[in-house]
Amino acid sequence: MSRRRVVITGLGCVTSLASSSDKLFASLCEGKSGISKIECFDTAEYPVKFGGEVKDFEISEWISTREGRRMDRFTQMALASAIQAVEDSGLKFEGEDAERTSVIIGSGIGGLKEIEEQHIRLLEKGPRKVSPFCVPKLMGNAASGCVSIHYGLKGPNMCVVTACASAGNAIGEAFYNVLSGRSDISVTGGSEAALTPIGLASFCSLKSLSTRNDDPTNASRPFDKDRDGFVLSEGAGIVVIEEYEHAKKRGADIYCELLGYGATGDAHHITAPEPEGLGAGEAMKLALKDSGLNPGQIDYINAHGTSTQLNDVAESKAIRKVFGDDAYNLAVSSTKSCLGHLLGASGGVELIATSKAIKESVIPPTANLENVDPECDVKMDFVPKDAREKEVNYAMSNSLGFGGHNCSLVVGKV
Incomplete structure:
Protein backbone atom coordinates (compact mmCIF):
# COMPACT_ATOMS: atom_id res chain seq x y z
CA MET A 1 0.00 0.00 0.00
CA SER A 2 1.44 3.39 -1.01
CA ARG A 3 2.12 6.02 1.64
CA ARG A 4 -0.30 8.94 1.83
CA ARG A 5 1.11 12.29 0.80
CA VAL A 6 0.73 15.36 2.99
CA VAL A 7 0.84 18.94 1.71
CA ILE A 8 0.73 22.46 3.15
CA THR A 9 -2.15 24.50 1.79
CA GLY A 10 -2.59 27.41 4.23
CA LEU A 11 -0.32 29.78 6.15
CA GLY A 12 -1.13 32.25 8.93
CA CYS A 13 0.92 34.21 11.45
CA VAL A 14 1.07 37.00 13.98
CA THR A 15 4.58 38.38 14.55
CA SER A 16 6.34 41.59 15.52
CA LEU A 17 7.43 41.97 11.90
CA ALA A 18 4.13 41.31 10.13
CA SER A 19 0.82 39.57 10.67
CA SER A 20 0.36 37.90 7.31
CA SER A 21 2.55 35.27 5.68
CA ASP A 22 3.12 37.32 2.50
CA LYS A 23 4.18 40.45 4.37
CA LEU A 24 6.26 38.40 6.79
CA PHE A 25 8.24 36.68 4.05
CA ALA A 26 8.75 39.90 2.12
CA SER A 27 10.05 41.63 5.25
CA LEU A 28 12.35 38.71 6.08
CA CYS A 29 13.81 38.79 2.58
CA GLU A 30 14.38 42.53 2.90
CA GLY A 31 16.22 41.93 6.17
CA LYS A 32 13.82 44.09 8.15
CA SER A 33 13.77 43.77 11.92
CA GLY A 34 10.77 43.28 14.19
CA ILE A 35 12.82 44.03 17.30
CA SER A 36 12.21 47.24 19.23
CA LYS A 37 11.90 48.78 22.69
CA ILE A 38 9.38 46.95 24.87
CA GLU A 39 6.29 49.09 25.49
CA CYS A 40 3.82 46.66 27.07
CA PHE A 41 5.38 46.99 30.53
CA ASP A 42 7.98 49.10 32.33
CA THR A 43 11.51 47.74 31.78
CA ALA A 44 13.32 50.37 33.87
CA GLU A 45 14.73 47.80 36.31
CA TYR A 46 15.56 45.21 33.66
CA PRO A 47 19.00 44.76 32.09
CA VAL A 48 17.22 44.05 28.76
CA LYS A 49 14.72 46.59 27.45
CA PHE A 50 13.84 45.30 23.97
CA GLY A 51 12.20 42.34 22.30
CA GLY A 52 9.98 41.15 19.48
CA GLU A 53 6.78 42.73 20.77
CA VAL A 54 3.65 42.51 18.61
CA LYS A 55 2.38 46.08 18.85
CA ASP A 56 -0.45 46.25 16.33
CA PHE A 57 -2.50 43.19 17.22
CA GLU A 58 -6.18 43.47 18.15
CA ILE A 59 -8.17 40.26 18.59
CA SER A 60 -11.35 42.21 17.82
CA GLU A 61 -10.26 42.20 14.17
CA TRP A 62 -10.84 38.45 14.16
CA ILE A 63 -13.52 37.62 16.73
CA SER A 64 -15.80 39.48 19.11
CA THR A 65 -14.17 41.50 21.87
CA ARG A 66 -16.24 39.60 24.46
CA GLU A 67 -14.98 36.25 23.21
CA GLY A 68 -11.42 37.52 22.99
CA ARG A 69 -11.41 38.65 26.63
CA ARG A 70 -11.83 35.02 27.66
CA MET A 71 -8.50 34.11 26.03
CA ASP A 72 -4.91 34.72 27.04
CA ARG A 73 -2.80 36.60 24.50
CA PHE A 74 -1.11 33.40 23.25
CA THR A 75 -4.51 31.88 22.43
CA GLN A 76 -5.69 35.08 20.73
CA MET A 77 -2.65 35.07 18.45
CA ALA A 78 -3.03 31.36 17.72
CA LEU A 79 -6.68 31.78 16.75
CA ALA A 80 -5.98 34.83 14.56
CA SER A 81 -3.20 32.90 12.81
CA ALA A 82 -5.44 29.85 12.38
CA ILE A 83 -8.19 31.98 10.82
CA GLN A 84 -5.63 33.40 8.37
CA ALA A 85 -4.31 29.94 7.53
CA VAL A 86 -7.77 28.48 6.96
CA GLU A 87 -8.78 31.43 4.76
CA ASP A 88 -5.51 31.07 2.85
CA SER A 89 -6.18 27.36 2.29
CA GLY A 90 -9.62 28.04 0.84
CA LEU A 91 -11.15 25.36 3.05
CA LYS A 92 -14.85 25.48 3.90
CA PHE A 93 -15.29 23.26 6.93
CA GLU A 94 -19.04 23.15 6.47
CA GLY A 95 -18.41 20.64 3.68
CA GLU A 96 -15.79 18.60 5.53
CA ASP A 97 -16.01 15.73 7.99
CA ALA A 98 -15.36 17.45 11.33
CA GLU A 99 -14.15 14.21 12.88
CA ARG A 100 -11.40 13.89 10.29
CA THR A 101 -9.87 17.31 10.95
CA SER A 102 -7.35 17.52 13.78
CA VAL A 103 -6.02 20.54 15.69
CA ILE A 104 -2.52 20.19 17.13
CA ILE A 105 -0.98 23.43 18.41
CA GLY A 106 2.12 23.73 20.58
CA SER A 107 3.12 26.26 23.23
CA GLY A 108 6.17 26.12 25.42
CA ILE A 109 4.70 28.15 28.29
CA GLY A 110 1.02 28.87 27.66
CA GLY A 111 -0.90 31.65 29.40
CA LEU A 112 1.89 33.35 31.32
CA LYS A 113 0.23 36.77 31.13
CA GLU A 114 -2.91 35.41 32.77
CA ILE A 115 -0.93 33.72 35.55
CA GLU A 116 0.84 37.00 36.35
CA GLU A 117 -2.32 39.10 36.31
CA GLN A 118 -4.33 36.72 38.48
CA HIS A 119 -1.50 36.28 40.96
CA ILE A 120 -1.39 40.05 41.42
CA ARG A 121 -5.17 40.07 41.92
CA LEU A 122 -4.86 37.26 44.48
CA LEU A 123 -2.26 39.14 46.51
CA GLU A 124 -4.01 42.52 46.30
CA LYS A 125 -7.68 41.54 46.57
CA GLY A 126 -7.79 38.00 47.92
CA PRO A 127 -8.81 34.58 46.53
CA ARG A 128 -12.45 35.48 45.89
CA LYS A 129 -11.38 38.01 43.26
CA VAL A 130 -9.40 35.55 41.12
CA SER A 131 -11.11 35.23 37.74
CA PRO A 132 -13.14 32.10 36.98
CA PHE A 133 -11.51 32.23 33.54
CA CYS A 134 -8.01 31.96 35.03
CA VAL A 135 -7.47 28.23 34.39
CA PRO A 136 -9.21 28.14 30.97
CA LYS A 137 -6.99 31.05 29.90
CA LEU A 138 -3.64 29.88 31.29
CA MET A 139 -3.73 26.21 30.26
CA GLY A 140 -1.37 25.36 27.41
CA ASN A 141 -4.04 23.51 25.45
CA ALA A 142 -6.33 26.55 25.34
CA ALA A 143 -5.11 27.50 21.86
CA SER A 144 -5.89 24.13 20.29
CA GLY A 145 -9.17 23.96 22.16
CA CYS A 146 -10.31 27.41 21.04
CA VAL A 147 -9.38 26.79 17.39
CA SER A 148 -11.30 23.50 17.50
CA ILE A 149 -14.35 25.20 19.03
CA HIS A 150 -14.20 28.12 16.59
CA TYR A 151 -14.49 25.82 13.58
CA GLY A 152 -16.34 22.89 15.18
CA LEU A 153 -13.47 20.48 14.47
CA LYS A 154 -13.87 17.14 16.27
CA GLY A 155 -10.79 15.16 15.25
CA PRO A 156 -7.73 14.65 17.48
CA ASN A 157 -7.18 17.83 19.49
CA MET A 158 -4.03 18.32 21.53
CA CYS A 159 -1.21 20.58 22.65
CA VAL A 160 2.49 19.74 22.38
CA VAL A 161 4.76 21.24 25.04
CA THR A 162 8.45 20.83 24.21
CA ALA A 163 9.77 24.33 24.93
CA CYS A 164 11.20 25.94 21.79
CA ALA A 165 10.53 22.79 19.74
CA SER A 166 6.79 22.87 20.54
CA ALA A 167 5.50 24.13 17.18
CA GLY A 168 7.86 21.91 15.20
CA ASN A 169 6.84 18.83 17.18
CA ALA A 170 3.17 19.79 16.88
CA ILE A 171 3.46 19.99 13.09
CA GLY A 172 5.37 16.72 13.01
CA GLU A 173 2.70 14.94 15.05
CA ALA A 174 -0.03 16.46 12.86
CA PHE A 175 1.89 15.23 9.81
CA TYR A 176 1.88 11.67 11.18
CA ASN A 177 -1.79 12.04 12.06
CA VAL A 178 -2.67 12.74 8.44
CA LEU A 179 -0.08 10.28 7.12
CA SER A 180 -1.62 7.46 9.17
CA GLY A 181 -5.11 8.16 7.83
CA ARG A 182 -6.51 9.25 11.19
CA SER A 183 -7.20 12.71 9.74
CA ASP A 184 -7.42 14.24 6.29
CA ILE A 185 -6.73 17.80 7.46
CA SER A 186 -4.90 19.36 10.40
CA VAL A 187 -4.63 22.92 11.69
CA THR A 188 -1.25 22.97 13.39
CA GLY A 189 1.68 25.10 14.56
CA GLY A 190 2.49 27.03 17.70
CA SER A 191 1.89 30.19 19.72
CA GLU A 192 3.71 31.98 22.53
CA ALA A 193 3.24 35.18 24.52
CA ALA A 194 5.99 35.08 27.13
CA LEU A 195 7.10 38.69 26.65
CA THR A 196 5.80 39.58 30.13
CA PRO A 197 7.46 40.91 33.28
CA ILE A 198 8.17 37.46 34.73
CA GLY A 199 9.04 36.00 31.32
CA LEU A 200 11.64 38.66 30.58
CA ALA A 201 12.99 38.59 34.14
CA SER A 202 13.42 34.82 34.00
CA PHE A 203 15.45 34.86 30.81
CA CYS A 204 17.47 37.82 32.09
CA SER A 205 18.33 35.78 35.17
CA LEU A 206 19.43 32.92 32.94
CA LYS A 207 21.73 35.43 31.20
CA SER A 208 20.63 34.03 27.87
CA LEU A 209 19.43 37.32 26.32
CA SER A 210 21.31 39.88 24.27
CA THR A 211 21.86 43.13 26.17
CA ARG A 212 22.35 45.40 23.13
CA ASN A 213 19.89 48.01 24.40
CA ASP A 214 21.54 50.68 22.25
CA ASP A 215 21.16 48.65 19.04
CA PRO A 216 18.14 46.31 19.33
CA THR A 217 17.57 45.75 15.60
CA ASN A 218 21.06 44.26 15.30
CA ALA A 219 20.95 42.32 18.56
CA SER A 220 19.92 38.94 17.15
CA ARG A 221 23.07 37.73 15.37
CA PRO A 222 22.90 33.97 14.72
CA PHE A 223 26.28 32.37 13.88
CA ASP A 224 28.09 35.72 14.32
CA LYS A 225 31.21 35.69 16.49
CA ASP A 226 29.96 38.82 18.32
CA ARG A 227 26.55 37.43 19.29
CA ASP A 228 25.69 37.85 22.95
CA GLY A 229 22.36 36.05 23.36
CA PHE A 230 18.90 35.69 21.89
CA VAL A 231 16.06 38.22 21.68
CA LEU A 232 12.80 37.29 23.40
CA SER A 233 9.78 37.59 21.10
CA GLU A 234 6.11 36.66 20.92
CA GLY A 235 3.72 35.55 18.19
CA ALA A 236 2.17 32.58 16.44
CA GLY A 237 2.59 30.55 13.27
CA ILE A 238 -0.12 28.18 12.06
CA VAL A 239 -0.28 26.04 8.92
CA VAL A 240 -3.04 23.96 7.35
CA ILE A 241 -1.87 20.56 6.18
CA GLU A 242 -3.94 17.99 4.33
CA GLU A 243 -3.77 14.76 2.41
CA TYR A 244 -2.60 15.44 -1.14
CA GLU A 245 -5.53 13.86 -3.01
CA HIS A 246 -7.97 15.73 -0.76
CA ALA A 247 -6.23 19.04 -1.54
CA LYS A 248 -5.97 18.23 -5.25
CA LYS A 249 -9.65 17.28 -5.50
CA ARG A 250 -10.79 20.66 -4.20
CA GLY A 251 -8.28 22.57 -6.33
CA ALA A 252 -6.22 23.90 -3.46
CA ASP A 253 -3.12 26.01 -4.03
CA ILE A 254 -0.28 23.93 -2.56
CA TYR A 255 2.80 25.57 -1.05
CA CYS A 256 4.88 22.42 -0.66
CA GLU A 257 4.80 18.81 0.50
CA LEU A 258 5.64 17.67 4.02
CA LEU A 259 8.00 14.76 3.48
CA GLY A 260 9.69 13.86 6.74
Missing part, protein backbone atom coordinates in the same frame (compact mmCIF):
# COMPACT_ATOMS: atom_id res chain seq x y z
CA TYR A 261 9.81 14.36 10.50
CA GLY A 262 12.47 13.49 13.04
CA ALA A 263 12.38 13.99 16.80
CA THR A 264 14.95 13.09 19.48
CA GLY A 265 16.08 13.96 23.00
CA ASP A 266 19.57 15.02 24.07
CA ALA A 267 19.39 13.47 27.57
CA HIS A 268 22.12 15.97 28.45
CA HIS A 269 21.02 19.15 30.27
CA ILE A 270 17.77 20.97 31.02
CA THR A 271 18.81 24.17 29.18
CA ALA A 272 22.09 23.55 27.33
CA PRO A 273 22.21 21.57 24.08
CA GLU A 274 24.48 18.55 23.77
CA PRO A 275 27.77 20.28 22.79
CA GLU A 276 28.43 18.21 19.68
CA GLY A 277 24.85 18.49 18.44
CA LEU A 278 24.38 14.71 18.54
CA GLY A 279 20.66 14.80 19.33
CA ALA A 280 19.98 17.54 16.79
CA GLY A 281 21.93 15.61 14.19
CA GLU A 282 19.97 12.44 14.85
CA ALA A 283 16.69 14.33 14.40
CA MET A 284 17.91 15.56 11.02
CA LYS A 285 18.94 12.03 10.03
CA LEU A 286 15.53 10.67 11.00
CA ALA A 287 13.73 13.39 9.04
CA LEU A 288 15.85 12.65 5.98
CA LYS A 289 15.25 8.91 6.27
CA ASP A 290 11.51 9.51 6.71
CA SER A 291 11.46 11.66 3.58
CA GLY A 292 13.45 9.18 1.49
CA LEU A 293 16.01 11.85 0.64
CA ASN A 294 19.78 11.85 0.93
CA PRO A 295 21.66 14.85 2.42
CA GLY A 296 22.86 16.05 -0.97
CA GLN A 297 19.28 16.70 -2.09
CA ILE A 298 18.58 19.38 0.55
CA ASP A 299 18.98 22.89 -0.85
CA TYR A 300 18.19 24.96 2.23
CA ILE A 301 18.02 24.66 6.01
CA ASN A 302 16.05 27.15 8.08
CA ALA A 303 18.15 26.71 11.20
CA HIS A 304 17.03 27.01 14.80
CA GLY A 305 19.87 29.56 15.00
CA THR A 306 19.05 31.35 18.24
CA SER A 307 22.08 33.69 18.45
CA THR A 308 23.32 32.03 21.66
CA GLN A 309 26.89 30.81 22.07
CA LEU A 310 25.95 27.19 22.75
CA ASN A 311 23.08 26.64 20.31
CA ASP A 312 24.68 28.02 17.17
CA VAL A 313 27.86 26.00 17.58
CA ALA A 314 26.05 22.76 18.44
CA GLU A 315 23.62 23.08 15.51
CA SER A 316 26.45 23.91 13.10
CA LYS A 317 28.36 20.83 14.23
CA ALA A 318 25.24 18.73 13.80
CA ILE A 319 24.72 19.96 10.23
CA ARG A 320 28.35 19.20 9.32
CA LYS A 321 28.15 15.69 10.75
CA VAL A 322 24.88 14.84 9.03
CA PHE A 323 25.61 16.45 5.67
CA GLY A 324 29.37 15.88 5.44
CA ASP A 325 30.86 17.67 2.43
CA ASP A 326 27.32 18.55 1.30
CA ALA A 327 27.14 20.94 4.27
CA TYR A 328 29.22 23.35 2.19
CA ASN A 329 26.87 23.18 -0.79
CA LEU A 330 23.61 24.09 0.93
CA ALA A 331 22.29 27.39 2.22
CA VAL A 332 21.66 27.74 5.97
CA SER A 333 19.95 30.81 7.43
CA SER A 334 18.25 31.86 10.62
CA THR A 335 15.18 34.08 10.34
CA LYS A 336 15.51 34.73 14.08
CA SER A 337 17.97 37.43 13.00
CA CYS A 338 14.89 39.48 12.04
CA LEU A 339 12.23 38.07 14.36
CA GLY A 340 14.05 37.15 17.54
CA HIS A 341 13.07 33.94 19.30
CA LEU A 342 9.35 33.14 19.55
CA LEU A 343 10.05 30.13 21.80
CA GLY A 344 7.26 27.57 21.33
CA ALA A 345 5.90 29.40 18.28
CA SER A 346 9.17 29.64 16.37
CA GLY A 347 8.88 26.32 14.52
CA GLY A 348 5.51 27.33 13.08
CA VAL A 349 6.67 30.73 11.88
CA GLU A 350 9.89 29.26 10.51
CA LEU A 351 8.10 26.52 8.58
CA ILE A 352 6.02 29.28 6.99
CA ALA A 353 9.25 30.99 5.90
CA THR A 354 10.63 27.68 4.63
CA SER A 355 7.44 26.92 2.68
CA LYS A 356 7.53 30.38 1.09
CA ALA A 357 11.21 29.90 0.19
CA ILE A 358 10.20 26.80 -1.81
CA LYS A 359 7.19 28.48 -3.38
CA GLU A 360 8.98 31.69 -4.35
CA SER A 361 12.53 30.40 -4.96
CA VAL A 362 14.02 32.93 -2.56
CA ILE A 363 16.08 32.16 0.55
CA PRO A 364 15.72 34.67 3.41
CA PRO A 365 19.02 35.85 4.92
CA THR A 366 20.69 35.72 8.30
CA ALA A 367 20.26 39.47 8.49
CA ASN A 368 22.82 40.63 11.04
CA LEU A 369 25.64 38.23 10.21
CA GLU A 370 28.88 40.22 9.87
CA ASN A 371 31.62 37.78 10.84
CA VAL A 372 30.95 34.04 11.08
CA ASP A 373 32.10 32.48 14.32
CA PRO A 374 34.96 30.08 13.40
CA GLU A 375 33.39 27.49 15.72
CA CYS A 376 30.31 27.60 13.48
CA ASP A 377 32.60 27.06 10.46
CA VAL A 378 33.41 30.01 8.19
CA LYS A 379 33.16 27.74 5.13
CA MET A 380 29.44 27.17 5.63
CA ASP A 381 26.99 29.35 3.71
CA PHE A 382 24.86 31.12 6.31
CA VAL A 383 23.34 33.50 3.70
CA PRO A 384 24.65 36.67 5.36
CA LYS A 385 22.69 39.94 5.16
CA ASP A 386 20.98 39.58 1.78
CA ALA A 387 18.26 37.26 0.49
CA ARG A 388 19.18 35.00 -2.39
CA GLU A 389 17.21 33.93 -5.41
CA LYS A 390 17.63 30.17 -5.74
CA GLU A 391 15.42 27.27 -6.71
CA VAL A 392 14.65 25.32 -3.56
CA ASN A 393 13.38 21.82 -4.28
CA TYR A 394 13.91 20.40 -0.80
CA ALA A 395 14.35 22.18 2.52
CA MET A 396 14.63 21.43 6.22
CA SER A 397 13.43 23.38 9.25
CA ASN A 398 15.03 22.72 12.65
CA SER A 399 13.62 23.42 16.12
CA LEU A 400 15.56 22.73 19.32
CA GLY A 401 14.24 23.28 22.84
CA PHE A 402 15.14 23.44 26.53
CA GLY A 403 14.85 19.95 27.99
CA GLY A 404 16.91 18.55 25.11
CA HIS A 405 14.10 18.40 22.55
CA ASN A 406 15.17 18.23 18.90
CA CYS A 407 12.88 18.36 15.89
CA SER A 408 13.45 18.48 12.13
CA LEU A 409 10.91 18.78 9.35
CA VAL A 410 11.63 18.19 5.66
CA VAL A 411 9.51 19.78 2.95
CA GLY A 412 9.69 19.64 -0.82
CA LYS A 413 8.34 21.19 -4.00
CA VAL A 414 5.23 19.52 -5.43
